[in-house]
Amino acid sequence: MMDIILNATPMSLILSVVVPVVAGGAIYRLLFHPLARFPGPKLAAVTTLYEGFYDIVYQGKYIWQIEKMHKKHGKLSRSKTYGQKDIPFQRPISSRCHECSG
């Protein structure tokens, strides 16, 4: 086992360790994370660098991007009203296709 690690070239290390870890993390965040069922850009779900990009390059303008995200991903719900105690997390929604047709 030690041999394999010691003889590994940098490239094979990257391929065998870094790539699976990053890919595994991305798959977890997209499919198995507790927030996986909420809509939003896939890239934002995978990495905080999405937010970082808007805040660093565009100097704190992520809030405007968030507004666009709501327009894109939350159309149907605009007409629904939520009571103060009705925590929206609990609302069952059948399929994301509603969103596409809205």
Next chain:
Amino acid sequence: MRHPHFIGPIVRIGPNELHIIDASFYNTLYNQSNRFDKYDYFYSMLGNPEATFPTISADVHRLRRQSLTPFFTVKAVQNFHSRLQRLSDRLVERMLECKAAGKPVPLFLAYRCLTADLISEYIFGRQLGLINREDFGKGFYESWRSLWDISPVIRQLPWMMKVLLGLPRWVTAMVSPKALEVIDMQAQIDKWTLEAVSNVDKVKDSNQTGTILAGLATSDVLPPEEKTLHRLSIDANSILAAGFETTGAVLTHMTYLVLADPERRRKLINELHNAIGDPADIPTWQTLEKLPYLTAVIKEALR
């Protein structure tokens, strides 16, 4: 996953972050009975988890918050009134100087001089002295602002703060002059914190209103590990920032809105004329806070 998909006023804006675009949800999330921890990723931006504001754990935050409460009661503010009045007078002097010289008053900075000097007097027992500076503290403000400029980078790479603090000064100066200014400011605050804390006994003898730092150092609420010089200094820096930028911004907006609206300006000035007989003798704020129009103006600016 019982509900495989969700459509609503909620989008996922980060791996662990949701955004809810529904104003009524505000009161559900932010209320006294919720004891949520803060989101460490978000608050990592300033690299100061030991300050009260960005404390992650709800329980620790409650303790630190409690240690600060005595300084912001009505009575504490009353005790502070004369010092506030002196600083306001000084600001008016500076404005008149500008008028005499035919120069505009940079209100954005001028108000921040007032609030920064005031809060530093309260924290350390000494003023930053911005109000006397020719540039109305422009240099100070810019270096303080630079912390905000680098904060989104720190948020992505929280270890950067430790690296910046650990690097030799000349390296930091090369990499980021702004970061150097921030580090120098923290060093200055470390020094003042030490002074304020070592003056605790003197202050007690002289029967003055204590500084926030002296109060924290002798607080019954905080356990010893919360009273280290390091933590007190970080909290001092945080309170300084929180105390001057917020109030300074409100004053700036308020003045603009009043000046931009002749009718409201006239109403406000009339009310103040009636309430204040002699400009050299400004009533206490207990009197002033009973003025309806002034109160409305302040509330509107806060909103």
